[in-house]
Each structure stands twice: as C-alpha cells, then as structure tokens.
Amino acid sequence: MFDGLFNIDYFVLMAALLLIAGVVTAKFSTRLGVPALVLFMLVGMLAGSDGIGFIYFDNANYAQLIGIVALVIILFEGGLQTKWTTVKPVTIPALSLATFGVLITSSVVAAAAKYILDVTWLEAFLFGAIVGSTDAAAVFAGLKGVNLRERLGATLEAESGTNDPMAVFLTISFIQLIMTDQPNYFLLVGSFFWQMGLGLIIGLGLGKFATWAINRINLDSSGLYPVFAMAFALLTYSVTALIGASGLLAVYVAALVLGNAELTYRHSIFRFNEGFAWMMQILMFVILGLLVFPAQLFQLDIVVKGFILSFTLILIARPIAVFLSTIGMKFAIKEKLFLSWAGLRGAVPIVLATFPMISGLENSQLFFNVVFFVVLTSALAQGSTISFLAEKLSLTGMKKETPIHSLELVSIGKANAEVIEVEINEDNPLIGQSLAEITFPKDVLVNAIIRNGNLITPYGESRICSGDILYILVSKQSKNELKQMLNESKISNPTFQKAAE
Known part of the structure; x- marks a missing residue:
C-alpha cells in the first residue's frame, strides 16, 4: 500500500518539477537565444537515465500517445489563432508547400539517406518522410514576437498546420510497403485522397457543429466553455482517425472554423487553449527528451551521419522544395530564401520516428537517433536565427502592438x-x-x-x-x-x- 502511494507521490512530484523546469526554461530561452523546444528536450535528457537518473523512460508507445495528443492540442490552438482573412490569400502556396514541398523534401533527403545510412530505398524514403514536414509547434513558437510580413508569416503557419498529415501519410505508407511482401502502390493514391479529402470535410463539419453547440449551450460555469471546446478538438481527431482519415488535418480545419466564428466566451477559450498548448508542448518535448539516450545519440557515427543529413535537409532539400513548390506564386527570391530557412523541424519528426520502433523495423533505433539529432540541429541552427534573418533580408513588417487592456468577467449568477x-x-x-x-x-x-x-x-x-x-x-x-x-x-x-x- 505504502509503496503504491510512494510511487504515485513520486510521479506527481516529478511531473511538477518537470513542468516548473519547462516554464523556467521558456522564460530564459529568448535571453539565451535558444529555442524553448531545445531547452525542453534538454530538460528531459538531463532528467533521464543517462543524466541525473531521476526517470527511466524507454516506452515508444507512451511517447507516441503523449506526442499525438499534444500535437492535437497544439494544432487546435494554432488554428484558433489563425485569421482566415490572413490565410486565404496564401492558401495555394501553403498547400503546395504542405504537399508537393513535403514530397520533394522527402525525396531529396531519401536519396542522401540511402547512401549515408546504408539502407534500402524503401527505408531511405521512410526516413525522408519522417523528417519531411515542418513542425507546427516549432514554427508557431519561433514566429512569436517576430514582426514578419503578414503574407510570409501566414504562409509558414498555414504550411506547418497542414503538412503534418502528409508526413504521417507517407510515413505509415512506407512502413506498410516495407512490411508487405507484395505492396500495391496504386492503393496509396486512393488512400491519400481519402485521408486528406475526408479529413477536410469532417474538420469543416465538426468545426461548424462545435461553433453551434458552444453558442447554444447554457453552461452553469464559464470555465466549462474552454473545456467544451477542447473536447471537440479531441472528438474531431478521434472520429476522423478511426475511419482512416487524417485526424490532424481535421483538427486544424475545425479550429480554423471555430477561431473565425462569433464565439461565446471567445477570449476565455483562446486563453485557456494557449496555456494548455504551452503545457502540452513542454510535456511533449520533455518526454521525447526522456526517450532518447544521450550515450547513444552522441556517438561519433550518429553525429557525423546526423550532421550530413541535417546539412542536406536544411541547405539542399528544403530550398529545392520551396523554390519548386512556389513557382509562379509571386514570392521574391529573398522571401523564398526565408521560407527555406524557416522550415523548422520539431516534435513531429521525433513522434513519427516512434512508428518504425513500434512496428519493429530493423533500423528503427538508428532512425530515431539520427532523426532526433537532425531535429536538434534544425532547432538550434534555424530556430535561433529566424528573427535575425528576417531583419537582414528586410522582411519585417510594422511592429505588432499588443493591447494593454483586458476584460475579465466574474461569475455573478445567471445573466441573459x-x-x-x-x-x-x-x-x-x-x-x-x-x-x-x-x-x-x-x-x-x-x-x-x-x-x-x-x-x-x-x-x-x-x-x-x-x-x-x-x-x-x-x-x-x-x-x-x-x-x-x-x-x-x-x-x-x-x-x-x-x-x-
């Protein structure tokens, strides 16, 4: 009995310490010039068995579960904050980057991975698919406080919010191809349109239904409205995923509908989701940091291969994808250069790297270690220089002014x-x-x-x-x-x- 109580209390204590450490690192990340997500991962690595040994964690299934739930919440918050009037003019370039851009990036990285990692072509394309998409959490966090031109910022945010489904689709598809004796490549095309098309439709439908339900229901406490909205985010993902469509795309679309509608307790819902998204971002990156073992990660072989693949991804694959995906879309050369550099990798590739581990693929541990190193390199090199590059390329817009007033309503009983x-x-x-x-x-x-x-x-x-x-x-x-x-x-x-x- 006492052992059980001790374990529970120990778990609660560890969760509290990790969250406090995450919040404190987020506070000082700007001063240190290091993206917060890197510091969150370092907290996890430090607390793990190769660090001070507080927590031993090596369960890829739990890491994947926490990662996906966190991504749902982060995408939901990002969609709520996105203004349709801002995103609408950049829909075509954003979708082009989110589909063709991911495909091109994955292909170029796969060509390099084939020879650097000495794997089969299907395994190389699996690795390329894992690191092919930009990360919504990293991009949303990286662009906060950057006075970027509206069109550029909207393109990056819309791309990062919609390209995760493409990366998930490619990753799962290549795992199935590797594990199947007689793969059917034609079925993949139909599966792509099913997942994306149905994800879009369900996201629109449940977004409108959630708006109607939130505005019509009369709850006894104002604090329940943000919870009600979050429940719809989880419902949207689960319903869509259970029928084989893209749950992440559906969540982002539903949030976009909600965020641009006249919504009861709008400010309360937004503030709650902003704080909750930060908490899940801290939790996700700390857990992913716990999952990696620094003794394995920083071996000379992994470091060399990771650096070469990072170089290929950041300086070759991403720029090629951006320049080809935005042909004829009226982006200046310096804007394309910035889009290329701002394609941050974050939690999504690491979460996707757990899929081969759970499936028991031969090189899954190698993939996970190299992917983690690539993400760490991308976050450090790109994430810490976004603001500097935007200023050097003269791509900053008017300074964003934050209102200094606020309105908080206090519960005083029923009021019609x-x-x-x-x-x-x-x-x-x-x-x-x-x-x-x-x-x-x-x-x-x-x-x-x-x-x-x-x-x-x-x-x-x-x-x-x-x-x-x-x-x-x-x-x-x-x-x-x-x-x-x-x-x-x-x-x-x-x-x-x-x-x-």
Whole structure:
C-alpha cells in the first residue's frame, strides 16, 4: 500500500518539477537565444537515465500517445489563432508547400539517406518522410514576437498546420510497403485522397457543429466553455482517425472554423487553449527528451551521419522544395530564401520516428537517433536565427502592438446577456457622435470606453473617437439587432463574449 502511494507521490512530484523546469526554461530561452523546444528536450535528457537518473523512460508507445495528443492540442490552438482573412490569400502556396514541398523534401533527403545510412530505398524514403514536414509547434513558437510580413508569416503557419498529415501519410505508407511482401502502390493514391479529402470535410463539419453547440449551450460555469471546446478538438481527431482519415488535418480545419466564428466566451477559450498548448508542448518535448539516450545519440557515427543529413535537409532539400513548390506564386527570391530557412523541424519528426520502433523495423533505433539529432540541429541552427534573418533580408513588417487592456468577467449568477468588444476604425461613421445621439436597440448599455490605453467612464455626452474600444452590454433578445446595426455602421470585427453566468 505504502509503496503504491510512494510511487504515485513520486510521479506527481516529478511531473511538477518537470513542468516548473519547462516554464523556467521558456522564460530564459529568448535571453539565451535558444529555442524553448531545445531547452525542453534538454530538460528531459538531463532528467533521464543517462543524466541525473531521476526517470527511466524507454516506452515508444507512451511517447507516441503523449506526442499525438499534444500535437492535437497544439494544432487546435494554432488554428484558433489563425485569421482566415490572413490565410486565404496564401492558401495555394501553403498547400503546395504542405504537399508537393513535403514530397520533394522527402525525396531529396531519401536519396542522401540511402547512401549515408546504408539502407534500402524503401527505408531511405521512410526516413525522408519522417523528417519531411515542418513542425507546427516549432514554427508557431519561433514566429512569436517576430514582426514578419503578414503574407510570409501566414504562409509558414498555414504550411506547418497542414503538412503534418502528409508526413504521417507517407510515413505509415512506407512502413506498410516495407512490411508487405507484395505492396500495391496504386492503393496509396486512393488512400491519400481519402485521408486528406475526408479529413477536410469532417474538420469543416465538426468545426461548424462545435461553433453551434458552444453558442447554444447554457453552461452553469464559464470555465466549462474552454473545456467544451477542447473536447471537440479531441472528438474531431478521434472520429476522423478511426475511419482512416487524417485526424490532424481535421483538427486544424475545425479550429480554423471555430477561431473565425462569433464565439461565446471567445477570449476565455483562446486563453485557456494557449496555456494548455504551452503545457502540452513542454510535456511533449520533455518526454521525447526522456526517450532518447544521450550515450547513444552522441556517438561519433550518429553525429557525423546526423550532421550530413541535417546539412542536406536544411541547405539542399528544403530550398529545392520551396523554390519548386512556389513557382509562379509571386514570392521574391529573398522571401523564398526565408521560407527555406524557416522550415523548422520539431516534435513531429521525433513522434513519427516512434512508428518504425513500434512496428519493429530493423533500423528503427538508428532512425530515431539520427532523426532526433537532425531535429536538434534544425532547432538550434534555424530556430535561433529566424528573427535575425528576417531583419537582414528586410522582411519585417510594422511592429505588432499588443493591447494593454483586458476584460475579465466574474461569475455573478445567471445573466441573459452578453458583452461585445468593438474597435472603432478611423473611417467609422460613428466617430464624433455622442452616445446620446446614437440610436441603440433596447437593452443595450455601453459599459466602458478604452481610449489610448485609458479607461473612460461613458455618459450621454461622451463622443466616439477613432481607435476607441467599446464594451457594450446587450441582452440576448437584442443581440442580433445590435449586430446588424454594428455591421451597417461598418464597425470592424466586433467580437462577442458571453457575460457572466
């Protein structure tokens, strides 16, 4: 009995220490000039059996399970934060990079792996497929705080959010080809369209259904809305994956639908998922760090082969894929160079490297060690220089300003009302009018005005100025009427947040 309690308490203690270490390393990663994901992996390696020996972990099945759940949550958060108006103009180049780009990258790396790792052609293409995609967690984290031109940033984020399914498809397909005596290559084509097409359809459908359900349900606690949204993310992945389609693609598409809809408790859902995604990112990279044994990783043979393959991937395969996949898409040479360098590898290749291990393939341990080394090299070399390269190539845009105001609603019991946050553009016809002059619908009250970061208490003679942010309390019965009025007044992007329950 006491042994069981001790083991549980020890596990909880280790989880707490690892999370604290992860948060602290994330805090100092920017100052050190090292991507946070590298430090997370180093924490795992340090805590493992080849480090100080706190934890012995070598279960690829558990690592894969944790990795996939974490990827679902990270992709969901990334999709929620992605604005469709920003992504829409770059849909074609992003999808081209996510499909043809991954295929070209995998092929070039496979040609190198065939001779460097001394494996069969099918095994070489399996290795190329594993490292063929950029990583959403690494790219999302790497681009935060970088004032990159909107088109470039949107292309990278959309590519990283949609190319994981292609890498997963190729990895599983090559494993099946290796393990099958008489492989059928034609079935792979049909399987590709089934997985991607159905993943897209299910993602759209469940995204719209989740939006409807979240807005219609009346929960007793506002804290349940983010949990409800996260449940739909897990549901979307599992339902899609169980019928043989791309669950990761479905999750990203569903999140894109949710993030661009008028959503009840929108800010609460976003903030919850941002924090949860960080926690899962820490957990995932620490676990992957635990799974690798530094004594095996840093052998001369692995280091030499890893460096050569990293060089091939970063400086040959990725640039070829970018330049070929974006032909005729109006990207300047320096933009293509940046897209080539910003193709970060992260958790996805390491998680995919567990697939051959679980399948019992002959060279699976070799693949895992080399893939881990390639990811480590990519994160260190590319992840730490993204901001520097963007500035040197003059690809930075206007400085992104973070609003200094916030709105937190406190539970005060049942309230049949919602709060709307409205930003007034410089060309808005309401500018210059006083609140008394504006004909609002019934049961509407302007609660607060944020002007230049300062709180203005509204009254009848208060006049609307350009750049004002209004917080308007409205009853559910009058919400649609107010919404119509705001649209007619050309007020930009009113966001709806449900009032306190």
